[in-house]
Amino acid sequence: MPELPEVETVARDLRNELVGRRFISAWVSQPGVLRYPDAESFCAALPGRAVLSVERRGKYILCEVGEGDALVFHLGMTGHLRVVDGEVEEVKHTHLRAGLDDGRELRFDDARRFGRVMLGSRAVLEERRVLPALGVEPLSDDFTAERLDGLMRRTTRTVKAALLDQSGIAGLGNIYVDEACHLAGVRPTRRANRLTRRERTALHAAIRSVLTKAITNRGTTIDDYRDLWDARGSHQEKLQVYGRGGEQCLSCGTVLRRAMVAGRGTVYCPRCQR
Secondary structure (H helix, E strand, O other), X not given: OOOHHHHHHHHHHHHHHHOOOEEEEEEEOOHHHEEEOOHHHHHHHOOOOEOOEEEEEOOEEEEEOOOOEEEEEEOOOXXXXXXXXXXXXXXXXXXXXEEEOOOEEEEEEEOOOOOEEEEEEHHHHHHOOOOOOOOEOOOOOOOOHHHHHHHHHOOOOEHHHHHHOOOOEOXXXXXXXXXHHHHHOOOOOOEHHHOOHHHHHHHHHHHHHHHHHHHHOOXXXXXXXXXXXOOOOOHHHHOOOXXXXXXXXXXXXXXXXXXXXXXEEEEEOOOOOO
């Protein structure tokens, strides 16, 4: 599932293509991708709206379209957003097409249909529980070492479970939690409240570092992730532990171990992450 760097990459691309453009039509072939409102209301409400801004919140893309509303996308496991000429043939599993005033279309396809599309004010979307309450953005000024310190000390969950909780820190997922823990020298199976202050400080710096580098590399493509232009990210070539269980640690040569932590496949180095 795309995580913060992948979603940030798509959001930046969309920002360049959509801001200042106006929707002139909307068509939905698979109403199940819409979480709010229903397809008929969505197709009636979107035309005429101009895109004022595009931002990312956690793993969500929010396109502000006036009247206090946002067009919101969550890519799920296999969702793709594309901006293409209106005459271009649809790819398989295209569920939504929104015409733009320059003749192009914003399209959303999703083979497994775990993605979500919403249109409404944030207050309404949160009230209807289709847009969850999200925690601090890990690349924002609000994400301080002290903020992470407080989150870790308040829970007896594993480090990995605490970092995956979107209500605490928004946007982290399996890939970058494993990578950040390795960089910080923290084993993801540890109890969060038992980390030392030095370890929590190192983890804070590692989270920001791995996310920033992954954004620079336009995300990690393991299976389905593609950017707005259907191109793969390149950060998979830089991964230190994720997906490498049974291979040698690139730092010390020790065989990397696999484990299930917080219900997710997890890889760590038993030597570097004591």
